[in-house]
Structure formats: structure tokens, C-alpha cells
Amino acid sequence: MNRLSEETSPYLLQHAHNPVDWYPWGDLALQKAKEERKPILVSIGYSACHWCHVMERECFEKEDIAAVMNAYFVCIKVDREERPDVDAVYMDAVQAMGVRGGWPLNVFLLPDAKPFYGVTYLPPQNWTQLLKSIQTAFTDHYDELAKSAEGFVENMVVSETEKFGLKATTGGFEAENLDGMFETLQKNFDTYKGGMDRAPKFPMPSIYKFLLRYYDVSQNPEALRHIELSLNRIALGGIYDHVGGGWARYSVDDEWFIPHFEKMLYDNAQLLEIFAEAYSLTRNPLYANRIRQTIKWLSSEMRSPEGGFYSALDADSEGIEGKYYIWTQSELTEILGEDFEWFSKIYNISQAGNWEHGYNHLHLTETPAQAARSAGVYTDQFEQKYENVLSKLFEKRKEKIRPGLDDKILASWNGLLIKGLAECYRALGDENIRELALSIGEFIASSMTVENKLFHSHKNGKSSVTGFLEDYAAVIQGYVALYQISFDENWLIKADQLAAYTITNFFDQTENFFHFTDTYGEALIARKKELFDNVIPSSNSIMAQNLYSLGMMLDKFEYIEMADQMLSKMSKLILTDVQWVSNWAAVYCTRAIPTxxxxxxxxxxxxxxxxxxxxxxxxxxxxxxxxxxxxxxxxxxxxxxxxxxxxxxxxxxxxxxxxxxxxxxxxxxxxx
Incomplete structure (x- = not known):
């Protein structure tokens, strides 16, 4: 076993038996590189990453390849979820090199930790060839590599304000600008299948959040149409686990059909929030069903005995992607008996499979009852029969080997879940949901907070890693939500204390944005700011909303002014290319009309x-x-x-x- 055996991260522990002499990120590895004047290989991934597993099997478990890595490099493994700061720095560098980012991310550094080359997944022969080429270049062309690395570092330390030309706009936030934002976003809609017009298809909760707020202001029926189209397909497609509840990370196609099967806490947390808001607006019973089933799955499979929620379920089981979720026709025939015939018509089950290798995956484009009517198999007892069949499949699936569980608890993702559950409680009024949300808040406050300072990760009864802005932003948001569903002022006090700490230790007074890392955190080669919204909203956009909400609730004008300054500097981007700053656009909606x-x-x-x-x-x-x-x-x-x-x-x-x-x-x- 290598040094990773002493770590708590499930991803690092997965590599503890590799013949590669892995180090965790830290002074020991960095100092070794300097002393031995060796290049550093930083390999970054996460436990639910399919291609990370593939590269481990093909490369890192092979003695001959490991021998090359050990001879030429100081090899460091990083869990991107545990160390998002390290991932952000080197992902930025790789993208500056012209390489499309993704995971596994393999970055080669000089002994002083400055990056000079990076790649994502490579098969064994290509990987081995690259290792030898890098070593040759390091030995024979060190000065050239050093010059190149210096250039990448210079690019990385350029401030976000300068890099993206961010300047505060004059005037306020006008409601008439919202139509233009929507029209810009609308150009990239998939008007037939929902979501954005691209494959793979990722659920993008912050886009839907903006559309819901835009609709509230404008009553534009096109916005509501796209919200409902997108959420219906996300609720019915193969990206949703029809048997057990919960959503996979994304679909590999443009149909929402075959997912990349890993289930991430952050996706489900945010989708709960969006479906809850959409249910409050539309009263669509499909949305309420998906909320309840997903919360049931989270509570039964993802909740730790301590009260926090685990990070992810793997895509793979038994070495096969998605095996836990897919079925052969013969399996379904045996399990369902006389119910197989009608069920197979609804879900397009066949001997050849509706996916690959004779496997079938459950996917709908209309509600089960509508699908049954379309297939001519609807009866008065259909709803009960349908639920009975799903229960049979659920019980049978328990006999399968489960996907791996990433059982670290992240403050940021649990903060997102608090917010999602709070909105579900508001929409459905189920007291059990409120209790669940409150229990997460109590866990974070008691187990992941010391003197108003958050820890990022918790496992085996121990919290570790200095909290990042994403932790403070999501937890503050969660605490504000808890106050509003309980009227317990302690949550508001805690939120304000965390906000004050964040302003003192993360805020850059010259740029009016927050750094991603704490002043007291580890100093990397660059201190980044997270501004752009992606599958998870940027921590700065969440903080802008937090400061505005707290400012209103506590009558702290300085908070509101700070939020407005941040929003003003992002306004040009919001008005011109909203899909990359959609959570900022949702904040803009909040400021465009009175609250x-x-x-x-x-x-x-x-x-x-x-x-x-x-x-x-x-x-x-x-x-x-x-x-x-x-x-x-x-x-x-x-x-x-x-x-x-x-x-x-x-x-x-x-x-x-x-x-x-x-x-x-x-x-x-x-x-x-």
C-alpha cells in the first residue's frame, strides 16, 4: 500500500493499492520534488468519475507503467472534491494550454509547482509515451519548460477583473433588460427536448432558476414553456432513476436518455430546489412525485448516521458503467411475470436492448399514464400496478452489487441540500422535510464549524480541510433558508457570523469579489476567484444573493451595497452572454424589481x-x-x-x- 492508505478521501483510498508511489497533495511531496529535482505529476479526479477508473485500471494499476512514473516523477493524487482549490488552479492552467478540461486531469509541474503541460484521459501506450517524452524534455530542455511554465503562471495570476474586462456599470438594474437576457439565452434552447441545444445534456439548475424569476417578472409564456419542457424531460428521461429516485449527473446524448450514471449530491440538491419552485408555480404532480422519491433515496442511501449527507454514488459496479441500473429483457420477464408485457411497451424493452449489449434502460418522454394510453395498455388500475412493478424492481435491484459510495461529507454540497430541502418543504408542507433540513444545519453547525470557521470535508467523525468560499456561500444560503422556514433567529445569527468572517478573510477590496480561498488557507501559486456559473453556481454569485438577503433582513445597507457592486461588475456579461452567468442573472431579477x-x-x-x-x-x-x-x-x-x-x-x-x-x-x- 502507498501513502494514500492513510487518507480519508474515498477517491484517494481507491488508489492506495496502486503500484504508483502516490503522495497526497502537501509539503512532503512538493519538498521531495525540489530536493530530487524531479518533475511533479498531479493527477486529479473524483470517486464517481468513470474515466478516472478506466485510467486507473489501464495505467496506474500496471507495474510496468508505475515503474516509469515512479522513476521519473513525484506523483501526487488529488481528490478534486476535497481540494477544489488545487483543481481550479491547474484546470485553469491546462485550459490556458489549449487543452479541453475534464477529469482525470493530469498536469505536469516543475519542482516549484509551476505547470508546463497537461492532458486528460490517455490509453496506456499513449500515456507511457508521454511520460517518457516529458522526462526527456525535462532533462534536455528544462529552460524552455521553465519559460513556458512562467507564462502560464503569469496568465493565472492576472486578476479576473482585468482578464474579463469587468467594470461597474452606471445606473441601476432595470427590468426592461430582462427580455434581452432571455432572448439571448433562448437562442441556445433545445425547443424539442428541453435544456440547452447540445450533447451531452447537463441539468443546469441556475438557468432554470433565472427562467423562473424572469417568468415571475415578465409572465412571458415562452419562458414557462421552456421551464416545463426541460423539467418534464429531466423528470421522465433516463437521467432520472425511475426505480430508486434521484438524478444522474448528465445524459451522454441529447435525449436525456442514457445517463453518465454517477449520482452527485450537488445535482440532486439543486434539482430539488428547482422542482419545488416549479411545483409551487405549476402544481404539476409529476414534480411533487420526483421531489418525494428523491428525498426518500437521499434519506435511505446518502445520509450518514451523524446527520450529514454523503457526496456521490459511483457510475460503475462490477466494473461496468451503469450495471446497477440496467436490465436485460429476460431479467425483467422473470421479475415482472404477467406485468412484463404492458411494462415493456411503455419502456420500449426488447431482447436487443434499447441501449447496448442487450441491456435496457428505463426512459420515458411522457408521464407513465400518458405512455400507457399511447401504448394502449392503460386500465383503471394502472397507477397501482405501475407502483407495484417499480417496487418489485427496487427489491430485486437490492440483490445487485451496489455502486461505490463516496462517503465524505462536504459542507458546500450539504449547504445546497439544506436550501433544496427548505424549498421542498415550502412547496409541499411536509414536516419531515423541514426536520431533515434542520438536522443538516445542526450537523454543520456542531461538527464542521469552529469559532465561525467552516471546514470543507468531514469523514469518520473528523472534519478537515480549511473551508473554501463555496462552503461559506452555500452554508450561509442554507442557514438563511432555515430561518425562513422556522423563524429560529439562531440561524440568522449564524449566517451573519459566517458572512462577517467571509468578508474579513475572503473579500478583495480592490476588485469587489471574493477569493475562493481563505486568507488562512494554503497558499498555492495563484489565488483564484470563482465568477462563472456552471452546473454549480459560482460561489461569488451565491454570496451576492446572500449579502442582499441578509442586508434586507438585518437592515445592513453595507451588505446590500457590496452585493450591488458585485452584480454591477458582472452586468455586462449578464446582458451579453447570460448562459455562463445565469445565477448572476437570477440575482439581477431580484434587484430589477422591489423585493x-x-x-x-x-x-x-x-x-x-x-x-x-x-x-x-x-x-x-x-x-x-x-x-x-x-x-x-x-x-x-x-x-x-x-x-x-x-x-x-x-x-x-x-x-x-x-x-x-x-x-x-x-x-x-x-x-x-
């Missing part, structure tokens, strides 16, 4: 809030108390004739308090 300030005071505050939350009102803050509170929005507010009162305010100007939710909703309609 509803809702205060609920009285003994029935929680019940009134629960009734209120069923409705789709995305641009609001909700605060409440049963008795009295020193929070600015609640001060000097009272019940009305011993009845719980609802105060609707805009820009600190309030309408007459009411005691009925319907009347409060009427006031909301008049406020926008």
Missing part, C-alpha cells in the same frame, strides 16, 4: 407562513415571530385584535397589516 418584505407576527406565525409559502413568490424575504423580536423588520410590530398579523412591505414602506393570507397575496400583486 417583498413579509413580516408575520403572532401565535400562528408558523402556520400562516406555511400557508403563505405554498405560493410561487420568488422575490421575497419572510420573517416572523410569535411574540416580539429585535430584528429590524419585526420591531414594533404587533398582532391585530389578538390575531396573527401579516405585514407586506416594499422598500421599507408597508401596507396596512392583514390577518388573512389571501389578502396578503393581493397586496403582493399590487407591490410589484
Amino acid at each position: 417583498a418584505e413579509i413580516a408575520i407576527i403572532g401565535n400562528d406565525a408558523d402556520a400562516i407562513r406555511k400557508d403563505f409559502d405554498r405560493f410561487f413568490v420568488p422575490n421575497k424575504i419572510v420573517m416572523g415571530t410569535k411574540t416580539a423580536s429585535e430584528l429590524p423588520l419585526l420591531q414594533h410590530r404587533t398582532e391585530i385584535n389578538s390575531k396573527t398579523a401579516i405585514y407586506i412591505c416594499y422598500n421599507k414602506t408597508c401596507q396596512l397589516p392583514v390577518t388573512e393570507v389571501e389578502k396578503a397575496l393581493e397586496q403582493l400583486g399590487g407591490g410589484s
